[in-house]
Amino acid sequence: MSVVSLDTAGGDGKVHDQVYDALADALIKGQIPPLNPVSLRTLAANLGVSPMPVREAVRRLIAEKALELQASNKRLRVPDLTEKRVLQLMKAREWVEPELAALATPRMTKDAIRRLRDDDAKLMKALSSGDVGGYMQANQDFHFCIYAQADADLFYDLARTLWLQVGPFMRVVFGRLGTVQLPKDHHQDMIAAFESGDPEAVRVSMQADVREGMEMMLDVIRSRAEPEPKRRRAQSK
Amino acid sequence: MSVVSLDTAGGDGKVHDQVYDALADALIKGQIPPLNPVSLRTLAANLGVSPMPVREAVRRLIAEKALELQASNKRLRVPDLTEKRVLQLMKAREWVEPELAALATPRMTKDAIRRLRDDDAKLMKALSSGDVGGYMQANQDFHFCIYAQADADLFYDLARTLWLQVGPFMRVVFGRLGTVQLPKDHHQDMIAAFESGDPEAVRVSMQADVREGMEMMLDVIRSRAEPEPKRRRAQSK
């Protein structure tokens, strides 16, 4: 059984869109590790469709850099992240996501804020029980609940694209660090800033939240640069 | 004869990439007006390939929002720009492009700066002779010569995506305003800032350049909102 599966909700949407959603969801949740090879036919078989719609979904994900097609190899896989790349992703996230949050501030409804509290509660619970998947899900829900309020589709999609690229690596980060010493996240401050309707306070909270998360990832990237010198014939499993 | 054509340079590259490049080039140069419908089979016929690689290229361009697939209509076309969308594009461009320019500053070679002067000269010439196509080409060359030096592929691609979206509309802008009262562009200031190696000066010049161009586009968008009340049976051509 693969980590990807179709919605199977009413056959209305185009198949390649369902395939895209399934893959994007798996990627953004970190269910597909970096460097993991993916093949059209295998995916198609797992999803019970022909390779055709998978090709279109994959083409779209390649355009968003959520997948890559090795030039020499011509094999399809989840891209690895270099330090240079992470730095760019960090800068980009530090720009769009505070921007989205600031735009959302005057549009935040009582209901949305309630959902925010709810997501944050789920997040804390997952954190204390060591549920990585639950944590990532709750964190994603929290952030995108905000972004959806911003009424800025272009920025929203940009943020989604960025998350698509960092998603696979978040799982790696948690694998190294565990959910124990995670961040004191800034969700509480952010919620308070939303309630007082202060866009600038929201902005700084969001930026701090993004920055700290990405710096954690940066540390992991850097720490894995040298510490595995040779490791001949010492494969795991 | 269509405005799109293949490179026909050695059959090395994948066909769908050539198709993508051809379409992207036509779009970024504004050779395909907004709301212009395109069809897979027509494009395929014009390019002398099967509809298959065209589908992949188009799928990629849809992901980049350079094309859109009308939900109801299910017809493929170049997206129109709303004011809200232009404002987001402006904000995004005002962030990435100065960022790219600042990153490029310490990496600017003598040769690159020479090319910048060359492009700017071509730009001025095209401007005085009213050559819209030449102006857009020279302006594109100028900007992306800078961005290529930044060594920041993620930002570079983001800038490309944004240009892909504004491209079709630039031609519309020129159609309304002509090349006459174009901007005093900030290219000279920018080149000077590059030579003195001042990233902040480069940043402000680039931001001013982008901002003024986009404000021009914004004016056109706003001015076309109401001024054509009915205009029944007054089709051009």
Add this chain to the structure above:
DNA sequence: GCGCGTATATTGTGATCACATCGACGCCGC
């Protein structure tokens, strides 16, 4: 002459087939 319904053509979508290329496995010879 004009409106409306039908027929035709064209559209995007999905499936299937054909092919060149590359990796992996296994066999043979040393």
Add this chain to the structure above:
DNA sequence: GCGGCGTCGATGTGATCACAATATACGCGC
């Protein structure tokens, strides 16, 4: 036992076919 080499399988890519849905054009009836 082990290295080189050939075969087989899998991969992405492209072409062609089939199909449902829609826009467009034509013609009939009023």
